Amino acid sequence: NPLQGAQFVLAAHRVDQLPADEGAEVAFAGRSNAGKSSALNALTGHKGLARTSKTPGRTQQMVAFSLPPLRDVPARASVTVDGQHVSDWRLIDLPGYGYAKVPLEMREHWKQEIDRYLHQRRSLRGVVLIADIRHPLKEFDRMMLDFCFASGLPCHLLLTKADKLSRNQAAQALAAMRKSFPDGLHATAQVFSSTAGTGVDEARQAVAALLRQ
Numbered sequence: 001n002p003l004q005g006a007q008f009v010l011a012a013h014r015v016d017q018l019p020a021d022e023g024a025e026v027a028f029a030g031r032s033n034a035g036k037s038s039a040l041n042a043l044t045g046h047k048g049l050a051r052t053s054k055t056p057g058r059t060q061q062m063v064a065f066s067l068p069p070l071r072d073v074p075a076r077a078s079v080t081v082d083g084q085h086v087s088d089w090r091l092i093d094l095p096g097y098g099y100a101k102v103p104l105e106m107r108e109h110w111k112q113e114i115d116r117y118l119h120q121r122r123s124l125r126g127v128v129l130i131a132d133i134r135h136p137l138k139e140f141d142r143m144m145l146d147f148c149f150a151s152g153l154p155c156h157l158l159l160t161k162a163d164k165l166s167r168n169q170a171a172q173a174l175a176a177m178r179k180s181f182p183d184g185l186h187a188t189a190q191v192f193s194s195t196a197g198t199g200v201d202e203a204r205q206a207v208a209a210l211l212r213q
């Protein structure tokens, strides 16, 4: 597993509190309760790494995890957090978007910070967009795909909670999703389930490929 050995670094309320913008990172984005934190745990093979919850709106911070350098790529820079050296390979768990019970002020704050993050973060190599396979893409997901399309940022879509559908239904949902992508979008998509382990290896390779480029 190329994503093994991930470690919590810090939780940030603002982009400027994240680790130094060096090296390479991949962000996990998606609506509230889509399964971002669960996917992070499944991909890193570390169950308790990112906090998950039945209550939407659990992750109300940008959470940074460092990865040991990928075996075939040397570490490029040294990043220090609270005097400790951490690897400059990172995964970032973004706050869930679109949950109505999160106070309006908080939602506005995250809308602004996610926007700032996407536009400013030079070490950002790609986005893993997580969406429930049973629901078509919602406004937030469309905005994220539009942003990736406009900026040329690669996006890998995990259609998660596939354990809730039959294999056939899941394959149909994936095909329909791919068809709806505009030409020229640098996006790939796959079926995924954190609980059943479906597509975990494929997703690990996709994230490692994003980090390497």
Ligand code: GTP
Pocket (backbone or CB within 6 Å): 030, 031, 032, 033, 034, 035, 036, 037, 038, 039, 051, 052, 053, 054, 055, 056, 057, 058, 059, 060, 095, 096, 097, 160, 161, 162, 163, 164, 192, 193, 194, 195, 196
């Ligand atoms: P926020 O932090 O609130 O934005 O949510 P999140 O996107 O991080 O979702 P989280 O990983 O906390 O999961 C939300 C709920 O979905 C939890 O009850 C999980 O157990 C459940 N869940 C996540 N992934 C899967 C999956 O693949 N299959 C099933 N059946 N449930 C899942």
Ligand code: MG
Pocket (backbone or CB within 6 Å): 036, 037, 038, 051, 052, 058, 059, 096
């Ligand atoms: Mg979460």
